[in-house]
Amino acid sequence: xxxxxxxxxxxxxxxxxxxxxxxxxxxxxxxxxxxxxxxxxxxxxxxxxxxxxxxxxxxxxxxxxxxxxxxxxxxxxxxxxxxxxxxxxxxxxxxxxxxxxxxxxxxxxxxxxxxxxxxxxxxxxxxxxxxxxxxxxxxxxxxxxxxxxxxxxxxxxxxxxxxxxxxxxxxxxxxxxxxxxxxxxxxxxxxxxxxxxxxxxxxxxxxxxxxxxxxxxxxxxxxxxxxxxxxxxxxxxxxxxxxxxxxxxxxxxxxxxxxxxxxxxxxxxxxxxxxxxxxxxxxxxxxxxxxxxxxxxxxxxxxxxxxxxxxxxxxxxxxxxxxxxxxxxxxxxxxxxxxxxxxxxxxxxxxxxxxxxxxxxxxxxxxxxxxxxxxxxxxxxxxxxxxxxxxxxxxxxxxxxxxxxxxxxxxxxxxxxxxxxxxxxxxxxxxxxxxxxxxxxxxxxxxxxxxxxxxxxxxxxxxxxxxxxxxxxxxxxxxxxxxxxxxxxxxxxxxxxxxxxxxxxxxxxxxxxxxxxxxxxxxxxxxxxxxxxxxxxxxxxxxxxxxxxxxxxxxxxxxxxxxxxxxxxxxxxxxxxxxxxxxxxxxxxxxxxxxxxxxxxxxxxxxxxxxxxxxxxx
Amino acid sequence: xxxxxxxxxxxxxxxxxxxxxxxxxxxxxxxxxxxxxxxxxxxxxxxxxxxxxxxxxxxxxxxxxxxxxxxxxxxxxxxxxxxxxxxxxxxxxxxxxxxxxxxxxxxxxxxxxxxxxxxxxxxxxxxxxxxxxxxxxxxxxxxxxxxxxxx
Ligand SMILES: Cc1cc2nc3c(=O)[nH]c(=O)nc-3n(C[C@H](O)[C@H](O)[C@H](O)COP(=O)(O)O)c2cc1C
Ligand code: FES
Numbered sequence: 001x002x003x004x005x006x007x008x009x010x011x012x013x014x015x016x017x018x019x020x021x022x023x024x025x026x027x028x029x030x031x032x033x034x035x036x037x038x039x040x041x042x043x044x045x046x047x048x049x050x051x052x053x054x055x056x057x058x059x060x061x062x063x064x065x066x067x068x069x070x071x072x073x074x075x076x077x078x079x080x081x082x083x084x085x086x087x088x089x090x091x092x093x094x095x096x097x098x099x100x101x102x103x104x105x106x107x108x109x110x111x112x113x114x115x116x117x118x119x120x121x122x123x124x125x126x127x128x129x130x131x132x133x134x135x136x137x138x139x140x141x142x143x144x145x146x147x148x149x150x151x152x153x154x155x156x157x158x159x160x161x162x163x164x165x166x167x168x169x170x171x172x173x174x175x176x177x178x179x180x181x182x183x184x185x186x187x188x189x190x191x192x193x194x195x196x197x198x199x200x201x202x203x204x205x206x207x208x209x210x211x212x213x214x215x216x217x218x219x220x221x222x223x224x225x226x227x228x229x230x231x232x233x234x235x236x237x238x239x240x241x242x243x244x245x246x247x248x249x250x251x252x253x254x255x256x257x258x259x260x261x262x263x264x265x266x267x268x269x270x271x272x273x274x275x276x277x278x279x280x281x282x283x284x285x286x287x288x289x290x291x292x293x294x295x296x297x298x299x300x301x302x303x304x305x306x307x308x309x310x311x312x313x314x315x316x317x318x319x320x321x322x323x324x325x326x327x328x329x330x331x332x333x334x335x336x337x338x339x340x341x342x343x344x345x346x347x348x349x350x351x352x353x354x355x356x357x358x359x360x361x362x363x364x365x366x367x368x369x370x371x372x373x374x375x376x377x378x379x380x381x382x383x384x385x386x387x388x389x390x391x392x393x394x395x396x397x398x399x400x401x402x403x404x405x406x407x408x409x410x411x412x413x414x415x416x417x418x419x420x421x422x423x424x425x426x427x428x429x430x431x432x433x434x435x436x437x438x439x440x441x442x443x444x445x446x447x448x449x450x451x452x453x454x455x456x457x458x459x460x461x462x463x464x465x466x467x468x469x470x471x472x473x474x475x476x477x478x479x480x481x482x483x484x485x486x487x488x489x490x491x492x493x494x495x496x497x498x499x500x501x502x503x504x505x506x507x508x509x510x511x512x513x514x515x516x517x518x519x520x521x522x523x524x525x526x527x528x529x530x531x532x533x534x535x536x537x538x539x540x541x542x543x544x545x546x547x548x549x550x551x552x553x554x555x556x557x558x559x560x561x562x563x564x565x566x567x568x569x570x571x572x573x574x575x576x577x578x579x580x581x582x583x584x585x586x587x588x589x590x591x592x593x594x595x596x597x598x599x600x601x602x603x604x605x606x607x608x609x610x611x612x613x614x615x616x617x618x
Numbered sequence: 619x620x621x622x623x624x625x626x627x628x629x630x631x632x633x634x635x636x637x638x639x640x641x642x643x644x645x646x647x648x649x650x651x652x653x654x655x656x657x658x659x660x661x662x663x664x665x666x667x668x669x670x671x672x673x674x675x676x677x678x679x680x681x682x683x684x685x686x687x688x689x690x691x692x693x694x695x696x697x698x699x700x701x702x703x704x705x706x707x708x709x710x711x712x713x714x715x716x717x718x719x720x721x722x723x724x725x726x727x728x729x730x731x732x733x734x735x736x737x738x739x740x741x742x743x744x745x746x747x748x749x750x751x752x753x754x755x756x757x758x759x760x761x762x763x764x765x766x767x768x769x
Contacts, residue, residue, distance in 0.1 A: 225737075302735075
């Protein structure tokens, strides 16, 4: 690889990359995003490689086979897409690969069976841009995901990568960069929604050196995986965003803090950093300018609190990740007590586009106070699980129904959870709310980093509150009392509700205790920790009262209050008998079975395995 | 441990024995031994010139570290939000029953360890179980036997 010495040389290099890419008119894109990988897409890619390496096909070379980042539509995975037609194959299996090669790649014929089938019209749809899941989206942070190989700098450059960096270094002063980012109105995608331009300007204005830039790739919100998809599938756009930021704020050293559960993200980021160094896009005198910058990848240790700015910085420095009080913000006194800009993965991935197309262009997307788009992981009891990106201001209803395709198994919608452990659950009546930072906060939830978990009538809101509180009790670092003890008590009280041991007065006590935790906690973990309880008790109070007054769990989840019985639909298939670890079910083959309530542990295994709807929960 | 000194030294050198690299060093040790052996903690403290108390507090603060050895096969059950509402609890109980241990424990023959983790970032495929870092999505109670037996 050559070492690129100037923006002009980069432009020439880009021409070469484009020429190289244009050799491959037909491309096979195998999705290797988080969802498809869990569905075995690596084996599919290997099978393509195996067959194609020994088979000659006219007009197709094996270089045109690509393992790409996440396409988003995980529900339909593993996905294989054939360009330039955009032929979209779903649920691909290893045994389909040979057929795809013979029929579609060599024969240019579409395989009906593998196409997406629209559930409303029962029609097959061939091109992926025509599928409703995609046609309602606007992709900025995800712009390259699924288009190029996971980390190949030449492909990234060919589709316009590092163009914004060249523009920054050649034509813009740091002040101009900050002005552009401010004009874009970009607010932090990590949860708090702080204006990126403002943060950068503060850091740039501080005399004390050195300055640091950190990318927050901790993604602790359980249920969110947007940042993982970007770090694994398009690491260069994060790196480019960081270099631009470093130039704007005058920093020479950056860190990417990656969650320990994401080993592939670490590998791909490191590969991408190495490639950028070789080309001279990282290191000394980038593109021949005076600016030098390098990036180190720091692995997290599996602690949720380390997503919090001051805890994260402690962790990068090799210490225990305990937050500190923010009398002085981390942009002033951050990593190693030096001025530090911390931005989220998705925030940084937006930066190159903002520089390329201008802050004003970006600010016109979305709403006036929340500009641009937001990526969400749309998961739970929704038909179309996956990663999506929509303009800010899109309503929850559009997301759940138009993109998400409604609720699984035709069940009723109950709630949407946003903001992870710091957020809340919104009911049906709030579905027409626009998704943006301020609206969600006002409604008692929070944008958070972008987890959006859809719940149906079989999800118990008391159980959800209990779940998040137990998560937070585990993850509280223990430094401050309100969080450590308060959340512990609040959790114990939700357990009491779920077991029918609580009184109505307890609910008020819990609300009071929540207020105290919110006011008294040191960091965002505690301050927002009661939200899952507060939002569920606000919107689903009746469900709490049902547990308390009638000792009933309407959703059929809370073990102490439910009973599993076998109804007349039982055809005696023995599946539940085999599944029951407590030997509580008896019966003969082809004869109705029976659950012994004394032995039943209410684990729900019988319910999970029954194919005949023969288990009733009351 | 003494014959492994070379391995430890290599890890310390990889990070130039910088005190800031404590977490990275421990991660590499954990990767090498699949847990943090006591003597290795002592040597880390010495090599990086940090107090043993700090090495100990870091190794107990982060979930990634374990002070007890793990089994040959580590079964990690995702209990993140999405997996939770899609039935991770039943899955966890079934696996615990199958292996006769609880989450966080290792079988006496050192064959299996069960761990729970809050989200592995494959939520669209919930519930998810990882067997030695091989992910399985859409896990069902009925399909579990096959999954655990295979290993
Ligand atoms: C308990 C806690 C956990 C957090 N976890 C994350 C996280 O996983 N990822 C993230 O980007 N920000 C997280 N944040 C927010 C960060 O503190 C910080 O606001 C953000 O990374 C700043 O980047 P942004 O302005 O680009 O959003 C967390 C905050 C708190 C209080
Ligand atoms: S919640 Fe299980 S993978 Fe995300």
